Amino acid sequence: AKQRGKANWVRYQGGMELPQAGHARLGGELRRALDNGEFRLVYQPIVALATGHVVGVEALVRWQHPARGLVSPAEFIPAAEGTGLIVALGRFVLREACRQAAAWLAEFGPDALQKIAPNVSVRQLHDPDFVADVRQVLAETGLPSDRVVLELTESAVLRGPQVLDTLHRLHDMGIRLALDDFGTGESSLSLLQAFPASIVKLDKSFVDGIEVGEEGTAEATARQAVARAVVQLAGALGLDTVAEGIENQGQADRLRALGYTLGQGYHLARPMPAEDFRRLLAAQQRR
Numbered sequence: 174a175k176q177r178g179k180a181n182w183v184r185y186q187g188g189m190e191l192p193q194a195g196h197a198r199l200g201g202e203l204r205r206a207l208d209n210g211e212f213r214l215v216y217q218p219i220v221a222l223a224t225g226h227v228v229g230v231e232a233l234v235r236w237q238h239p240a241r242g243l244v245s246p247a248e249f250i251p252a253a254e255g256t257g258l259i260v261a262l263g264r265f266v267l268r269e270a271c272r273q274a275a276a277w278l279a280e281f282g283p284d285a286l287q288k289i290a291p292n293v294s295v296r297q298l299h300d301p302d303f304v305a306d307v308r309q310v311l312a313e314t315g316l317p318s319d320r321v322v323l324e325l326t327e328s329a330v331l332r333g334p335q336v337l338d339t340l341h342r343l344h345d346m347g348i349r350l351a352l353d354d355f356g357t358g359e360s361s362l363s364l365l366q367a368f369p370a371s372i373v374k375l376d377k378s379f380v381d382g383i384e385v386g387e388e389g390t391a392e393a394t395a396r397q398a399v400a401r402a403v404v405q406l407a408g409a410l411g412l413d414t415v416a417e418g419i420e421n422q423g424q425a426d427r428l429r430a431l432g433y434t435l436g437q438g439y440h441l442a443r444p445m446p447a448e449d450f451r452r453l454l455a456a457q458q459r460r
């Protein structure tokens with residue numbers, strides 16, 4: 174993660190500084206941004222493909238930079254991981270997501286939202302206080318643990334017995350774990366055996382070009398084969414699936430035909446500010 178962070182920083186600043194100095198400076202800037210309250214969350218619905226009903230929501234962080242405007246997490250998460258600030262930033266994300274979900278549940282009732290899903294980085298899992306922090310956030314916000322899904326990338330998970338122990342402790346608290354970007358890692362299959370996952374999220378790269386009408390190319394055939402294998406494997410292991418990055422109805426139709434019941438993507442709903450998601454829940458309740 175460290176090296177990825179440095180490479181990212183070089184790109185971010187157009188290579189105008191030495192990577193080491195630049196990395197440290199962005200680290201300082203991120204710290205200041207966190208203290209200044211410049212980070213906020215947007216929420217992307219997770220939707221039942223058959224009905225369009227919102228069943229859950231992923232929380233995604235944004236940096237509202239005073240000069241540069243909205244900065245993408247792809248630009249700063251690697252640096253935050255490299256400097257260790259991700260631990261404090263991740264704590265903010267978790268607290269804010271849980272606080273917000275608890276407020277929506279209080280307003281709209283327990284059927285309004287099944288899951289809130291913040292992303293968690295490998296550095297957070299290595300933090301010895303992580304489980305205690307999660308426990309504290311749940312106690313503070315009053316959010317039941319079974320409403321929380323932590324989204325983890327496969328690389329984050331592949332780092333030894335200590336992380337696995339942390340994951341089992343979270344699982345035992347009733348928190349669900351989702352394997353993000355599924356299919357892009359190197360040992361997805363063996364991982365699923367050791368890892369207390371409840372959900373796999375099929376990576377967008379297998380959804381691109383999968384739509385009805387696009388079949389025939391070798392790429393489309395291969396992606397469809399992976400998408401089918403993932404949903405079958407998940408089913409056999411008793412895991413739920415979410416297909417990510419759905420950008421058109423043809424993809425949604427194909428995924429449903431393959432056995433996917435839940436999806437996420439611009440075609441279904443874009444990431445949105447909390448207030449817009451609240452309105453969506455309100456509209457859904459009136460239906």
Ligand code: C2E
Nearest residue numbers: 233234246247250266292293294418419420438439440444
């Ligand atoms: P991710 O966890 O795989 O999140 C999905 C990304 O795909 C999001 O980008 C989302 O806006 C985007 N997306 C959703 N639907 C579509 C679609 O139909 N088409 C396309 N082209 N994109 C779609 P975003 O918000 O820019 O986040 C990028 C990555 O940054 C995330 O990928 C995640 O790995 C990381 N990230 C975001 N927020 C956090 C956070 O709070 N903590 C950590 N550790 N990582 C985060």
Ligand code: CA
Nearest residue numbers: 231292324353
């Ligand atoms: Ca995610």
Ligand code: CA
Nearest residue numbers: 353354374417
């Ligand atoms: Ca993903």
Ligand code: CA
Nearest residue numbers: 326353354376
């Ligand atoms: Ca991703």
